[in-house]
Amino acid sequence: MPVHQPKIMRKDTKRQKQAKWLRLFRKAHRATGAALFIFFFFISITGLLLGWKKHSGGVILSKSYEGTSTELKHWLPIDSLHILANSYLLESVSPELSTKIDRIDIRKEKGMVKFVYADHLWGLQLDGATGKLLHVDRRYSDLIEQLHDGSILDDYLGTSNNQIKVFYTTVMGLALLLFTITGFWLWYGPKRMRKNKTTE
CATH class of the missing domain: 3.10.450 (Nuclear Transport Factor 2; Chain: A,)
Structure with missing residues (x-):
């Protein structure tokens, strides 16, 4: 006859898996933020300026x-x-x-x-x-746009087909997606663990 694990043991195993995933997400979130901090900073500032360019009183555009x-x-x-x-x-x-x-x-x-x-x-x-x-x-708006999408390096280095821009936007897009997913789980994961604990 099959031996069934005690209910408490199964819950402990489930909680340990949730805690393990939470630690992994925390590490990924921290590593992404630390490694790409300066790029996130530039993207946020330049994005803000581009959003305001038509309302800058002629300074940006x-x-x-x-x-x-x-x-x-x-x-x-x-x-x-x-x-x-x-x-x-x-x-x-x-x-x-x-x-x-x-x-x-x-x-x-x-x-x-x-x-x-x-x-x-x-x-x-x-x-x-x-x-x-x-x-x-x-045209300061063009300069800000080039900083925002990384194409300023393509112009400076004379690349043939905006390879730096494509690589930069791909890396930053994926990093932001990872940042969003891990950030959500760091908020939701503990809530889920507490909820599971109260229903035991």
């Missing part, structure tokens, strides 16, 4: 200035605006700057075109109809 016409038929050709933007950049900021374009943002409702450059943080806003320079600014 410059306001969009308005041109003279919202009718595209009155606008200069994009290639003409591009030439003007490069000329303004070299004359008003520095003749040593690269004119390689990252993107061109057309803001029809503002009558304005933004030129954002690939190799530095300067950006320009031009009147779409007249080509007049409306604003020159340092």
Whole structure:
């Protein structure tokens, strides 16, 4: 005949397993927090700044200035605006700057075109109809975004396909997931053990 373990012994074994898992989760939580503390710090600060960039009074993200016409038929050709933007950049900021374009943002409702450059943080806003320079600014929001996702190292080291950004975001995403799971269990585990103890 099979020998049944006493009920008290089975409960003690169950409690020991729960305590073992709790210790493992605590170690994982502590190790993750200690190893990645500086990265969590940067992500939290830069994420906070990015969330507030449109409400920073133009400090992080410059306001969009308005041109003279919202009718595209009155606008200069994009290639003409591009030439003007490069000329303004070299004359008003520095003749040593690269004119390689990252993107061109057309803001029809503002009558304005933004030129954002690939190799530095300067950006320009031009009147779409007249080509007049409306604003020159340092795009601090782009710098904060690069710090947030790790792509600043890709730019600095010249990697071919954002490998550092992909690796960094993968590690930090998995670490945050582990941090969340272990943190939840560190809160819920003791509650569950106390509840089991009171029902014995």
